[in-house]
């Protein structure tokens with residue numbers, strides 16, 4: 001079996017290298033039962049993800065890296081990283097191994113056309129200013145989503161596949177910041193400050209974590225996990241609980257018999273962060289927070305209206321892509337037998353925490369096995 005890997009860019013794995021800048025969170029160490037709950041995709045059940053991830057799970061991913069000489073470890077949060085926190089050595093050894101196994105790499109080859117005739121595909125590529133074609137028996141597309149287009153994942157494949165009659169869910173920002181129309185005073189006081197150990201609610205979903213206040217709005221892990229919920233709301237907003245481990249009554253009791261400015265007292269007593277104090281002041285009128293219970297209730301319920309997600313080009317990942325309804329169980333296009341898809345170009349999403357790369361590896365494994373079976377004539 002002859003395998004050729006084409007990439008539009010002069011080198012492969014550019015987004016993988018970018019992920020390395022944050023330490024390369026390869027996967028997460030939690031059990032499969034918890035792991036599968038991180039994934040959402042239209043029209044699939046949890047059992048589908050259990051089956052996908054079982055084909056290449058977090059243990060398999062760690063063994064694969066270790067087999068390439070890259071030791072991994074589990075951080076305090078349960079996330080898994082290479083010991084060196086780098087992507088480049090892993091990518092280098094990965095490519096070296098693939099070359100040794102006979103995989104041929106053709107970079108600077110941008111896929112611009114797919115023609116199916118009888119049982120074969122003609123693929124058209126732009127190579128600098130030239131056009132080349134190759135004929136092949138099976139194709140696996142792993143063209144990425146639409147975020148960080150400078151790494152090669154431009155999402156231009158969407159129109160290519162639509163042209164072949166494939167329904168594509170529009171690509172949108174996932175794992176991204178959201179914009180807020182801040183009062184300029186808030187920005188003056190809080191830009192760049194974190195809100196730690198808080199609970200953040202959107203719609204019916206509450207996440208414990210942290211946020212970061214930015215000039216344009218908010219960023220942070222807690223927000224990223226709420227992306228799908230926020231996108232489904234007509235008027236997206238977040239409700240922040242600055243003191244999730246206490247009830248409003250418990251907080252009020254702590255500051256009941258004190259004198260001085262109530263907010264100053266609460267800052268000391270409740271150990272409020274400077275950003276928390278600023279939000280409390282600006283998102284409430286003076287009257288509603290001038291009693292201990294009023295202030296305590298406000299600290300547990302700061303409502304921040306969001307305007308829109310940050311642009312797709314800045315997001316860590318994208319939602320949308322090839323829907324599972326277009327694919328069979330081996331991730332082969334139902335309308336185009338022999339054409340498989342894998343990775344972020346498929347319509348699934350997951351939060352940061354190693355779930356994105358794990359999802360890419362698991363879908364890649366499933367698609368590759370499917371392609372082999374197809375070529376061996378064993379595909380059901």
Ligand SMILES: Cc1cc2nc3c(=O)[nH]c(=O)nc-3n(C[C@H](O)[C@H](O)[C@H](O)COP(=O)(O)OP(=O)(O)OC[C@H]3O[C@@H](n4cnc5c(N)ncnc54)[C@H](O)[C@@H]3O)c2cc1C
Pocket residue numbers: 006007008009012013014015016018019020022023024025026027109110111112142143144145147148151152153154155156157315316317342343344345353354355356357358360
């Ligand atoms: C800043 C940042 C940090 C991240 N950190 C992490 C992390 O720590 N952990 C984690 O799990 N995930 C992380 N991710 C997400 C993760 O990197 C992606 O989910 C993953 O790389 C997607 O893999 P993929 O193979 O589907 O697509 P990509 O990695 O985007 O690769 C797609 C490839 O297809 C090529 N291509 C596209 N169109 C064409 C075409 N027409 N012809 C030929 N080639 C084409 C591109 O050049 C590219 O090489 C991070 C992402 C970002 C942006």
